[in-house]
Amino acid sequence: LPANHTKLVTAAMLAIGDELLSGRTKDRNIGYLADFLTLKGVDLKEVRIVGDNEPEIVEALNALRARYVYVFTSGGIGPTHDDITADAVAKAFQVSIDHDPRAMKLLSEHYAAREIEFTEARKRMARVPHGAELIENPISAAPGFVIDNVNVLAGVPSIFQAMLDSIGPTLEGGIPVKSVAIDSPFPEGTIGTALAELQKRHPETAIGSYPRFDGERYTTQIVIRFRDEQSGNAATHDVKTMLDTLQLQEQDK
């Protein structure tokens, strides 16, 4: 979707965790981030999922952070040995990593208030790459962090979402994409050729089509996405005209 001559704000996500690849955990953060970014006018362009494997995290992160305005990671910042995201991010940026004094203070106060021992394992959650800023975690205190254009968030969905809310105001948004959904009583196979023509005629919009089956009939939801209102209106008008024409033709039979 063209950005109408304004700067396109792009993003990628890197979801980290063996449990996502084994099927043990079904990811719920990708769809949430997609919705969140769409509302902010940021174009999510690519998602990758890799396991708890340092070279693979480093390689994916370096590929994504060079290519997109923002990168968001999920997972691997807990207290156990398989939580290696912070170390992998430090390696990707070639910076040192240590227990961050700000994070140590946050966590020691959090656990002291709850009379929970601040174990070595829990101190792992204060490991933050040099030069990163912390991201607030209002749920369980252990912070995420931002380094350059990479936002490192927790994998637990409630914490992932709370951290996104924490950084939301700091993200530069683009012009939000609007969308119009039009129900077509015809299946994709009937309208496909006409729809392709309309897409060519309205390159400033993205016309998508999604098949539906109600158990009896195939129909289609047509979704027109646009940043510029006038382009969106023109495409919407033409799609509706196309559907009306087909309906009249049908009645003539």
Next chain:
Amino acid sequence: LPANHTKLVTAAMLAIGDELLSGRTKDRNIGYLADFLTLKGVDLKEVRIVGDNEPEIVEALNALRARYVYVFTSGGIGPTHDDITADAVAKAFQVSIDHDPRAMKLLSEHYAAREIEFTEARKRMARVPHGAELIENPISAAPGFVIDNVNVLAGVPSIFQAMLDSIGPTLEGGIPVKSVAIDSPFPEGTIGTALAELQKRHPETAIGSYPRFDGERYTTQIVIRFRDEQSGNAATHDVKTMLDTLQLQEQDK
């Protein structure tokens, strides 16, 4: 997870579709494929999601097919202009693409039996790269295809799943990974250091830990994954001993 000196069968998935990145559709195929491959002993190592963009599909596909034993794609093989997966796959393999006679026969018979017009748009679904074998689609006839190590499947979950069943018997599996789940009454922060030691002592297994919160207490589910029964039993034994020891210590306080 080491494969115990047998060939590791690896796989990657490439999910294709703007609707997955805009949040309009929440992917349900990744988790399904992960479960499916785990049962077959195939290690899903990486997942990527890209939009309906030919250069991006080609680049991701070429990266993944060079690196893993199998690649599975989902989406983009319907009848409309935004269904560009087959053309992108042909480009990635640098082979020609045309209406495949076998697919044309399948589809023309399917539509004739239902008295549905076999439109140009529907004929798009018979476009198959040169040299590919068809994958049966028992739900809506339009086939997927296999070319070299790449399996091209539909994005609609019911059809994705049916196509996986069609190719399942042709896939070479590995030694299935088994797993044992052990409930720890302690939170991750309490057992993290001990668990890291046990992971080092049992490198033939993958010990994962997953935090749980029941609204009152934090506990942990420990999951031990292994291919070799003996290694799995030894790790399970040691994890249980560790938990028993901590519980006795707790009672002593």
